[in-house]
Amino acid sequence: MHTTRTLAILKPDCVRRSLSGEVLRQIENAGFKICAIHMQQLTRTGAEAFYAIHKDRPFFNDLVDYMTSGPCIPMVLEKQDAVGAFRILIGATDPQDADEGTIRKLYADSKSENIVHGSDSPENAQIEIAYFFGESGIPTDIK
Ligand code: GDP
Numbered sequence: 001m002h003t004t005r006t007l008a009i010l011k012p013d014c015v016r017r018s019l020s021g022e023v024l025r026q027i028e029n030a031g032f033k034i035c036a037i038h039m040q041q042l043t044r045t046g047a048e049a050f051y052a053i054h055k056d057r058p059f060f061n062d063l064v065d066y067m068t069s070g071p072c073i074p075m076v077l078e079k080q081d082a083v084g085a086f087r088i089l090i091g092a093t094d095p096q097d098a099d100e101g102t103i104r105k106l107y108a109d110s111k112s113e114n115i116v117h118g119s120d121s122p123e124n125a126q127i128e129i130a131y132f133f134g135e136s137g138i139p140t141d142i143k
Contacts, residue, residue, distance in 0.1 A: 007128035012070035
């Protein structure tokens with residue numbers, strides 16, 4: 001396994017509840033390097049585009065409401081097998097099903113408001129990184 005990247009988002013509930021610092025601490029303690037980060041307010045159109053894969057799901061409107069309910073913090077993370085390692089760190093979508101010690105188990109309140117996003121495949125990580133950060137402006141090879 002070599003160093004790869006994933007796209008993470010501290011979702012609006014994370015920012016609203018002043019948990020961003022704690023969650024970033026957990027991410028860095030787990031060995032991820034932050035390559036790029038900013039705060040932004042997603043527009044409705046932007047959230048609908050980002051979650052287009054879920055557009056036919058019954059919770060799509062609630063998901064867009066949630067993701068546009070306040071600023072969020074997208075970031076690019078680097079680590080060996082970053083996508084898989086980050087999914088393990090955050091735990092299952094529903095915090096009730098998440099393993100002990102995972103970020104969602106520690107901080108999330110519900111399956112819908114679950115604190116953090118992580119790309120689910122290397123292909124989607126590339127698309128999601130480009131969505132938030134474009135192809136340029138990200139430092140290479142952070143050690
Ligand atoms: P993830 O990859 O673990 O984030 O999970 P999914 O890709 O399945 O879902 C995307 C996001 O939609 C989740 O992180 C939740 O914020 C939200 N979500 C998933 N399932 C539900 C649901 O049943 N109801 C609502 N309101 N939101 C959901």
